[in-house]
């Protein structure tokens with residue numbers, strides 16, 4: 059896709075970008091994805107992210123959480139596959155490096171951060187994972203905090219053709235040293251260009267910026283989504299759709315390294331990311347219509363992802 063600015067992401071564009079599902083496909087064809095996060099006090103965030111991925115079409119969703127919260131998290135997982143990771147003081151510890159890396163390397167995409175918590179050890183651990191894994195990554199929430207002083211790792215991944223998607227809200231964008239003064243679109247584009255990543259600047263009218271100067275501005279969503287946990291669902295949805303994109307490339311080009319993203323590949327990943335943002339807002343709008351902006355919850359939004367996808371598919375059959 060050539061460099062463009064889509065100021066209004068439409069349903070028609072969503073219908074065009076929604077990945078086709080092979081009628082003969084099996085679960086491995088629709089992406090294996092892995093989420094790493096959770097800590098004592100933040101047990102919901104990793105589960106919400108996992109269901110964001112599962113409800114967006116992922117074939118297999120793995121979830122790594124610190125051992126002390128594993129029984130709670132596992133009690134909320136049916137389709138998602140949770141596993142306990144080594145822990146210290148209620149958070150994932152540095153001893154979790156190899157299990158996390160091994161899981162990520164066996165997956166089409168990974169999400170780092172929902173409910174992770176903050177510590178120096180976690181900052182070192184996340185930085186080491188960014189350096190070591192070639193798997194495309196989505197980094198959200200405390201994952202962003204963990205790497206805020208190691209942003210050169212993003213440039214190094216880009217130089218190696220590795221894909222990284224960052225999903226900050228404005229508070230997180232500020233501590234990543236993003237300068238909001240030029241305005242949201244320009245700020246997101248400057249950051250994406252400087253660090254060679256896809257930057258999703260969340261808020262009303264979420265901006266998805268690509269390093270090549272392309273940019274999407276979202277049109278769905280409402281203030282009923284301004285509740286802790288909505289962003290976690292979005293991180294999972296981006297992961298789920300990205301995993302499907304990577305898996306489709308893997309089966310279409312058997313000899314291509316799943317981890318290497320050409321410029322065209324980053325363009326496609328940008329489109330898929332903006333699609334996830336659109337569907338997330340649309341699911342929120344459907345939840346709002348049914349429940350109202352006061353009472354709707356992020357888990358209600360996650361449960362309405364299928365309805366949002368169906369609405370886009372209806373548009374697909376009308377236009378193509």
Ligand SMILES: NC(=O)C1=CN([C@@H]2O[C@H](COP(=O)(O)OP(=O)(O)OC[C@H]3O[C@@H](n4cnc5c(N)ncnc54)[C@H](OP(=O)(O)O)[C@@H]3O)[C@@H](O)[C@H]2O)[C@@H](O)CC1
Nearest residue numbers: 100101102103172173174175199200227228229230286287
């Ligand atoms: N159920 C669970 O388990 C949940 C778990 N969660 C987990 O909690 C962890 C921390 O979450 P987080 O990254 O959002 O950090 P947080 O310290 O709130 O913000 C940092 C700074 O940014 C600011 N700020 C916040 N939002 C803003 C906005 N939209 N636009 C602009 N500014 C905004 C905020 O400023 P203030 O609120 O003081 O104005 C603050 O200074 C993370 O791992 C997440 O996954 C949550 O998802 C909730 C549900």
Ligand SMILES: Nc1ncnc2c1ncn2[C@@H]1O[C@H](COP(=O)(O)OP(=O)(O)O)[C@@H](O)[C@H]1O
Nearest residue numbers: 227261262279280281283284286287288289290
């Ligand atoms: N007023 C609003 N209008 C549209 N979307 C919103 C609004 N407020 C929040 N959102 C969306 O809800 C999500 C909130 O994410 P985030 O700030 O990371 O919260 P958390 O991490 O606590 O879940 C983002 O996707 C954001 O775009």
